[in-house]
Amino acid sequence: MTFLKILWDNLRKGPSTEAFPFGEATTPAGYRGKVTFDAATCVGCNMCEHVCAAGAIRFAEADDGLHFVIWHNTCVSCGLCAYYCPTKAIKLSNDWHLSHLQQDKYTQLDHGVVAYKRCTSCGDKLLPTGSVLTQLAYKGPNPRAERLMDLCPECRRKASTRGEAI
Amino acid sequence: MTDASTIKDRVMSIARMIRGEFSISENRHGRVTAWITLADKDDLIATCHALKAFDARLSMITALADRNAGFNLLAYHFDIEGSTVTVKVKLVSGASIDSIVPIFRNADWHEREFMEFYDIKCTGRTDNRRLFLDESVDGRVMERLIPLSVISNAASTNMLFERLITDREKQ
Amino acid sequence: MKSFNMPVGPLHVSLEEPMYFRIDVEGEKVAGLEITAGHVHRGIEYLTAKRNIYQNLALIERVCSLCSNSHPEAYCMALETIAGIEVPERAQYLRVFADEIKRVASHMFNVAILAHVVGFESLFMHVMEAREIMQDTKETVFGNRMDLAANIIGGVKYDIDAAQSAYIISQLDRLEPLLLNEIIPVYETNATIQSRTRGIGRITREHCIEYGLMGPVARGAGHGYDVRTAAPYAVYDRMDVEVITYPDGDVWSRAMVRLKEVAASIRLLRQCLRDLPDGATDAGPLPFIPAGEAVTKVEAPRGELVYYVNTDGTDIPARVKWRVPSYMNWDVLHLMMVGEGISDIPLIVNSIDPCISCTER
Amino acid sequence: MNFFSTAAKKSPWLYRINAGSCNGCDVELATTACIPRYDVERLGCQYCGSPKHADIVLITGPLTARVKDRVLRVFDEIPDPKVTVAVGICPISGGVFRESYAIEGPIDRYLPVDVNVPGCPPRPQAIIEGIAMAIEIWAKRT
Amino acid sequence: MIKDTLWTLLAVVVFPGGLFAMALGLALKGVERRAIARLQRRVGPPLVQPFYDLVKLMRKRTLIPDTANRFVFLTVPLIGLAAMGVAAAMIPIPGFYQPSPLLGDLIVLFYLVSVPAVALMLAGSASGSPYGAIGFSREMAIVLAYEGPILLSLVAVALHAGAAMGQPIALNLSDIVNYQQQHGAFLFDPWLLPAFLTYLSFIPANLGIAPFDIPEAEAEVLEGPLVEYSGPPLGLLKLTSAIKSVVVIGLGVALFFPNGPDGIAGLVVFALKCVVMVLAGALLKAAVGRMRIDQAVLFYLKWPELLGVAGLVLVAARL
CATH class of the missing domain: 1.10.645.10 (Cytochrome-c3 Hydrogenase, chain B)
Structure with a gap:
């Protein structure tokens, strides 16, 4: 009897079916979907690659900079990369539209290049530190530190011995 | 719920009975964590009988290979009303250990498991077939001596990324 | 009474997961049962010894999706016990x-x-x-x-x-x-x-x-x-x-x-x-985990879940072993x-x- | 598009193969296929108990060594034409289980896959999206 | 004579057997699926879904298992379908269609109705699968369980109608229908109530509606006898079961409540009665789970059997 009442209520309330795929589906803002990468804030610490259980993230050094690749087809969206990223260059969007045809399997990736800077003193290439990290480290702008960051480690050492250190 | 001092006493009484190392600690809820390392693997059966007499339940058997020392360890984890007692036995590679199935029935699958994953034999058992490992996989996969390349048949991350990079360059 | 041997699984619609039984049937009654396991054996314990402690968080969560919170919880508790993290x-x-x-x-x-x-x-x-x-x-x-x-x-x-x-x-x-x-x-x-x-x-x-x-x-x-x-x-x-x-x-x-x-x-x-x-x-970023061992247990939806973790001071655990209620x-x-x-x-x-x-x- | 493919497009029957998955994708498949909120019967889909009745096969799991032969056999029992959908990252790339001795996948080493639905597990709407892609292929194949 | 034969053939192949019964049966399946969907808060498939399914199946490849008996495996679906085509042609639609006496009487119809069940049993055992075998034994058990009650119910109606028309027993369905057209439906005759209830209880078991959908239980024995079928033969089996629902419901309508207007309106009223029965079936299907085979057999041997006997005794007592 209890169940007949449930059926009657069901009939009365009408279908509870979502409009999707004929309409839009609702997605919570915090849904852990496709990973996004911002090369401008990345400091190349490789922490994301280190914590990624599925091996979805790869850093590779090239002439023009540090290449970051994430392959969505092996990403488990656990969010550890975003959690441990010191500058939050890596984030999880709530985009879940990832279905694709088999021929596109190996193109489901995002790619970013953290471009090398040139040392202002000797012209050697070096990885930019990123303003977010400086903000974190010095709790505010610090012109002397920022000048040092334009130098390669070798020139930095020389600058320090010359007494330009902080 | 539990009178922790009695559990502690019970574990202590077992510890006095056997030869080997022993340590015990108690948490703020009065649950005991005890570690017993048996000096002689033949004491295992007697220890199990003593634990059984104190209403212990076998919760797990862990086998592990010691990377450097070249021997295997078997750790028998018991539960007494929420407290944990671990009995450890050292075994040289390829050695055998007595089955405790006659005392703790649920040891059956655990014993089958460590026999297929490690170079450990178990005596006094009837069913010695493989439990989880497929016949196509070489046994003793958890022994650290076997390198990944020998036993892995899946695609490796490096292979996949090589493919990803070449596909991207083609475009 | 007619008796025969009925295989159930490993791929059977009523089984959510692959498991293989051979059931001896007499008429409509079960007379005997034999279980063959291993169809979902993915070698995760082996993988835990190949990955570092952070990677293992996501790996261990995928032992099973129905008790997926209990596994990392017990694993974290074990590491916290070893490192003495409050x-x-x-x-x-x-x-x-x-x-x-x-x-x-x-x-x-x-x-x-x-x-x-x-x-x-x-x-x-x-x-x-x-x-x-x-x-x-x-x-x-x-x-x-x-x-x-x-x-x-x-x-x-x-x-x-x-x-x-x-x-x-x-x-x-x-x-x-x-x-x-x-x-x-x-x-x-x-x-x-x-x-x-x-x-x-x-x-x-x-x-x-x-x-x-x-x-x-x-x-x-x-x-x-x-x-x-x-x-x-x-x-x-x-x-x-x-x-x-x-x-x-x-x-x-x-x-x-x-x-x-x-x-x-x-x-x-x-x-x-x-x-x-x-x-x-959380207790601060990136803790150091010293060598040690710990046994922890939690109540997963299906019952007691036991974890044993053994570390050697590196960030790759020496042994992670668990036993699930099933x-x-x-x-x-x-x-x-x-x-x-x-x-x-x-x-x-x-x-x-x-x-x-x-x-x- | 002829009469047959129009009808076929409206009647794609689904079959699920678990190739050693962690349950996540399977639970989500059961949810997607069977409950009123997603109601794939709208699309003419129907879950079938026998592989012989299936048109679209959904595969989950990284393909373990022990289940491989069975999966391949069941896959062959599905009459042509058929469309294969890999649900979750495990069948697509091995996911977190890649590089284990017990894993034979990714699944496209052994089976022709048509559509991939990545996610761990993908939410039901994503699975429906994948099924919709598969239906387009299925209509072309009949 | 030739003309009669031609008309009969037409009745079997086109109307009301064959094509018409197929169309009606499939439409009824569509109505059923839609109704169940609504009871479960779903949108459900379009009403024509069963047609789509059938057309699709006709284009799929047929796989014959190695263990199967090829000849039996492939002919069995045809036998079931043919039997149902003939049976559908034997159901009078009051005011619209009167079956030819060439087609036979109530006894023939009774046997024809059990042919699909027998066909399904053969299909199950011919497929060589253990699930098919279990499906076979379950189908057999349930057929044996409901065969008794349905026979008792038919005999009660035939005796009652016969007595009313001054014959020992009325075996011609048209006569029974005509009598009711003139003297009122048996449904409203309290003496025939047990016989009617017996017939009602037989419908879900014969049509595989919950709680008696045991032989084809998906979760237990995959789909029982259907497990090894694919493509066109599977389509034919599905089609057979669609026509069977028309036959079984139609027979019930003819036996207990045939009254309706003349002409095309009579056909519409007949179809509406079928729809009402299907909706009731859908409600039953949505409201209960599945019984175990022993519970189902016990149920039939107890209640419908008793009701059937009671119905027959009541009718006989009045003679």
Whole structure:
């Protein structure tokens, strides 16, 4: 009897079916979907690659900079990369539209290049530190530190011995 | 719920009975964590009988290979009303250990498991077939001596990324 | 009487996961049973020794998606014990919250499948629709419907603010009446459910002790062991945990234990939100884990889950080993099935809520 | 598009193969296929109990060594034409289980895959999206 | 004579057997699926879904298992379908269609109705699968269980109608229908109530509606006898079961409540009666779970059997 009442209520309330795929589906803002990468804030610490259980993230050094690749087809969206990223260059969007045809399997990736800077003193290439990290480290702008960051480690050492250190 | 001092006493009484190392600690809820390392693997059966007499339940058997020392360890984890007692036995590679199935029935699958994953034999058992490992996989996969390349048949991350990079360059 | 050998599985629709039985059938009765395991063996213990402690968080969460919070929780607890990390109180509450929300979804899935197995599709859908309320809550709070990714070493990596708290309570307010006024009464009184599940697959309390049975299977036979009260972890010592037992040890009792535990878990969720203290949600970044070993246990939806972790001072653990409740509960299938009809096989298998991916790793 | 493919497009029957998955994708498949909120019967889909009745096969799991032969055999029992959908990252790339001795996948080493639905597990709407892609292929194949 | 034969053939192949019964049967399946969907808060498939399914199946490849008996495996679906085509042509649609006496009487119809069940049993055992074998034994058990009650119910109606028309027993369905057209439906005759209830209880078992859908239980024995079938033969089996629902419901209508207007309106009323019965079936299907085979057999041997006997005794007592 209890169940007949449930059926009657069901009939009365009408279908509870979502409009999707004929309409839009609702997605919570915090849904852990496709990973996004911002090369401008990345400091190349490789922490994301280190914590990624599925091996979805790869850093590779090239002439023009540090290449970051994430392959969505092996990403488990656990969010550890975003959690441990010191500058939050890596984030999880709530985009879940990832279905694709088999021929596109190996193109489901995002790619970013953290471009090398040139040392202002000797012209050697070096990885930019990123303003977010400086903000974190010095709790505010610090012109002397920022000048040092334009130098390669070798020139930095020389600058320090010359007494330009902080 | 539990009178922790009695559990502690019970574990202590077992510890006095056997030869080997022993340590015990108690948490703020009065649950005991005890570690017993048996000096002689033949004491295992007697220890199990003593634990059984104190209403212990076998919760797990862990086998592990010691990377450097070249021997295997078997750790028998018991539960007494929420407290944990671990009995450890050292075994040289390829050695055998007595089955405790006659005392703790649920040891059956655990014993089958460590026999297929490690170079450990178990005596006094009837069913010695493989439990989880497929016949196509070489046994003793958890022994650290076997390198990944020998036993892995899946695609490796490096292979996949090589493919990803070449596909991207083609475009 | 005609007797033959019937294979069930490994790919059988009524089995959510691949498991292979050979069942000796006499007429419509089960005479014997043989289990072949290993179809979902993915070698995860081997993989834990190849990955570092952080990678293992996500790996271990994928042992099984129905108890996916309990695995990393027990694993983190073990590492915290080794390193002597004090987990902040707020994080402890949030761990309990994640634990209970998974228990609700897991138990509801199991009882829904029971209805599906007895061919009661409308009831199955009704329970699953109610479960969707909880799925939506998980998706909103944690970002995924199955794998919460809540635990990290030293705490949790999610937080609940006031708006989310209000949302969760509104969701619980929707689920609770459905459960108490509709779902539980149907399972308690419906003629089909009663006639199909009562007295089927019986075990006794003595069997539970002999076989070392765990969770709702044992509690459905009157054996009231629950890690949350037997060996409290996180902040369960401050929670009003009810240990629900039924005496009969049949399929129906196990289902009722699960349903009543869902109701109890909803009360625990409310309690968590009410008592949630302010403070940090983790114990600081990137802890160092020294060499050591620890055994921890938590109450997963299916019963006691035990973890043993051994570290050697590097960030790759020397050994991670765990035992899930289904590991022992499988063995008792022999006992439950022999003498029962073929129609009851899926019902009995489902009643132990077998988590094959947990068991075989 | 002829009469047959129009009809076929409206009647894609689904079959699920678990190739050693962690349950997540399977639970989500059951949810997607069977509950009113998503109701794939709208699209003419129907879950079938026998592989012989299937048109679209949904595969979950990284393909473990022990289940491989069975999966391949069941796959062959599905009459042509058929469309294969890999659900979750495990069948697509091995996911977190890649590089284990017990894993034979990714699944496209052994079976022709048509559509991939990544996610761990993908939410039901994503699975429906994948099924919709598969239906387009299925209509072309009949 | 030739003309009669031609008309009969037409009745079997086109109307009301064959094509018409197929169309009606499939439409009824569509109505049923839609109704169940609504009871479960779903949108459900379009009403024409069963047609789509059938057309699709006709284009799929047929796989014959190695263990199967090829000849039996492939002919069995045809036998079931043919039997149902003939049976459908034997159901009078009051005011619209009167079956030719060439087609036979109530006894023939009774046997024809059990042909699909026998065909399904053969299909199950020919497929060589253990699930098919279990499906076979279950189908057999349930057929044996409901055969008794249905026979008792038919005999009660035939005796009653015969007595009313001054014959020992009325075996011609048209006569029974005509009598009711003139003297009122048997449904409203309290003496025939037990016989009617017996017939009602037989419908779900014969049509495989819950709680008696045991032989084809998906969760237990995959789909029982259908497990090994694919492509066109599977389509034919599905088609057979669609026509069977028209036959079984139509026979019930003819036996107990045939009254309706003349002409095309009579056909519409007949179809509406079928729809009402199907909706009732849908409600039953949505409201209960599946019984175990022993419970189902016991149920039939107890209640419908008793009711059937009671019905016959009541009718006989009045003679």
